[in-house]
Amino acid sequence: MYKKNSKISIKSYINFSELLKEYRGTHEENRLFALKHEALLPNPKQILLAWMEKNSFRKSKKSETQTLIQKFSTLSNFIGLFSLIFGFLAGLGLLSYSGHAPVNVIYYLLFAMFIPLLSMIISMVSLLSSGTVFNAFSLFFPLHWIETVLNFFSFRDKIDVFNTLFSDELKKWMFMNRLQLFSLLFSIGLLFALLVIVVSKDVAFSWSTTLNVSNIDFFKLLACIGFPWGHTLPSAIPSVELIEMSHYYRLGENLNTQMIQNADKLGAWWKYLAMVTLFYAIFLRFLLWLATRYGFQKQLKKDFLELDGVEKLLREFNTPFVSTESPKEEKHLEIVKESDEQVAYAVAKVYETIIGWNFSKDEILLLNDAKGISSSKISTVGGNNSFSEDQKIAKEARAEVILYVKSWEPPTMDFVDFLEELLANDNVEEIQVYPLGTVGRNYESDEREVAIWKRKIQGLKSKKVWVIDV
């Protein structure tokens, strides 16, 4: 059973989309499933996940996409670790203080604040844009290039699979999310390097710029940057005095003695730098990472619910299954074609006996008149006759018998019973069954109807009985 708040993961997304390609169930099965999981019905995501779990055994093969995704996540982890180390090394590089030239805080600020801020802005713009704009922006990101190159080498052919599996929008979120993660790791590495250096070394910080910036202006700028934590942590804002002290005129005196004397005071910069890193490079990035993660999850859920086949599933979950067919398979009757066996193609003018099956006497007389057939003995059978009456007629019949039948009324077993009694009578030499059409059609019978009579008579396998087909 699924928990109410279980999230869709990339893995379940892929599993689901692959399962849907192979199996979607029938309306009956799906509706039955939904009725069994009625509590989940209001939540499409949950019931789909439950459905997936129940049917996952139907997926035939181990998915190639899964291994591909695995590769991607390994690659991701690798890049993540790399970012962390790279950040650390970059930090060491930036903060390397040989004892001669002090460390310029402006360099550090560049890496810990300006670049992160810029990249975050680009990230946000590209997130809010779509399609080609996004693609253009993604060219700015080194990650894009790393992946492009790696893709090209390791799984160039499979990249298509990857492309068709996820929507552009989802790929964008995926990409941006990982980008934030890597940047975050980079910044953590940077902060780590700062702390390590501060602990293990004595670093002198200074600032210098070609631009004509006064100490006061620089202080204002730094205080402005440090505004977010200025009130709670005043010691992590460099004082005007410190700024003055650490102003480094590369073109003027070298490290002056005053600076060397105040080396420990100059080191007070680290708190500020650490806070800048923590706030701009780490905290803000973390927020952005959260935001992209949220965006990614939302997109994943949206795509999940838009997978091909989901609409059908949800519809079937929610609409009652109606069936009208018979659950019982019908044993189909084998139908033999009629032949020309036992078929007479002419009618005689005189018969010893005329019998009408389900005809009244008057009807027979009319019929005789129309067809020019005559006989001394005319009887009616079937209809409302009793069996004994019919039996008597069958017994008394002699020589050639013509048996009028309504062609449109197919022969029933009742008729066959009578015919068999007639056949049992040895005085009867020949029986001709004459299927006649309605009076409205001048007794003209339908070919199809006569065929039914032929088949029936042929089925009796008697040489004495014929069907008249004229």
Place this chain on the structure above:
Amino acid sequence: MYSSEESLNNDYPKFAVVGHPNKGKSSIVSSLALDDSVQIGDTPGTTQVKRGFPLKVDGKVIYELFDTPGFQRARRVLSWLNDQEPVSADKKGDVVRAFIAVHRDDERFIDEIELLEPIMNGAGIIYVVDASKPYGSEYETEMEILRWCGQPSMAILNLIGEENYTEQWKSALGHYFRMVRTFNPIKATFIEHIELLDSMSQLKEEWTKPIKVAIKVLEDLQDQKIEQTVDSIVSNMVKTLSYVHRQKIVGESATTDEEEKLKLSYREKIIKFEKEQEQNIESIWNHRSIEKVENMLVLDNVGLFSKESASIFGLSQQQLIITGASAGAMGGLGIDLLLGGGSLFLGSFIGGAVGGVGAMMGFDNLYEVKVLGQSIGKRELSVGPMKNLNFPYILLGRSLYHASVIAKRSHAMRGDIDLEQEEFLTEQIIDSEMRKTLEKVHVSLRKGDEPKEEELKAYKKVLKESFLGLL
């Protein structure tokens, strides 16, 4: 699953369709149960055993219909019944039950027992006769037996042949049945189906409510089927019109041979899409055993662009231009302006001034073949999406026509479907206002863009409207 045996004991309306052999009992059941697997045939005695057709909603039976074999030895049955000790009317049913009990192993009465059993288990009687053939007193035997059963009953007049003896039948049947209805299983519309159910609901007070429920269920089902049909047509339209067929090629540029092969497989793919779409429609409407005689969707230059083909399912040149212009497909050509002045001049104007239009409907650029080769080692030839302006209407016209034939087809029909009809005019089914909506989607698909959601919605709505008009 309920077996029909079990369900006999349950308390829902049941109806046994009975009568003389070969009078269309199975046809009526087949059409009412929307089941085309029922065997229907010229041969009397086609149906040999009774068969239940329950209407089930999520497994719960709402009512059940029984198809039964025809009476074979009615006279014998009646004489047996008459030979028993005379009983009062309320006991007559017991005599019929006794008949069944006594003759259960009697080969002669297999058919009668099969048909009497559901009735004696509480099923209402639906007596079917063929009113295109004259009435005969021999029918009274059967009706007399049914009267012995003492169950609520009605008669259905089915007109199988050309003649009509309805009046004769009505006055005879009136003596035995309170209700006589005409129902032609082959031609019956959905509304007639519902009306018949409504009549059945009046047979017994307790049945009225469940049958009303059943009617609602069937109406909902009909709506669902319509909805699914439209969805299916729309998704096939989107799939087909946006379809791009790709193929790897060896050299720098494609050979004519490669191009021809590509075009061929593109066409085959689109034909395949249409076939699948048709099967989908057939299964939505429960027609699973259909044999069709139909012209294939011919997409080669002659077939698709021949005047005949386009005039059956496509739009005329003039309509096409109006449609294209109103949807902005040919923006910048000034046709919008011209239309304001009256379309009388349109033809001549188009002929002379707008060469581009002719080309868009032309015979040669049905599709564009492109070579794609930006990335190293991956040179491809691609064809599609379909550029021809008329193609969507031809495809749509065919789909709508096919779907409407299937939707209206009775499940009692066993013959082939003839889909070659010349009177179907897409132009009349889809007016120019509707086409405006359709064209928006066609335009984006043609460009290879995904159509906007609200445009697709409007598209569906228009299709539904025209589909309903065809039903």
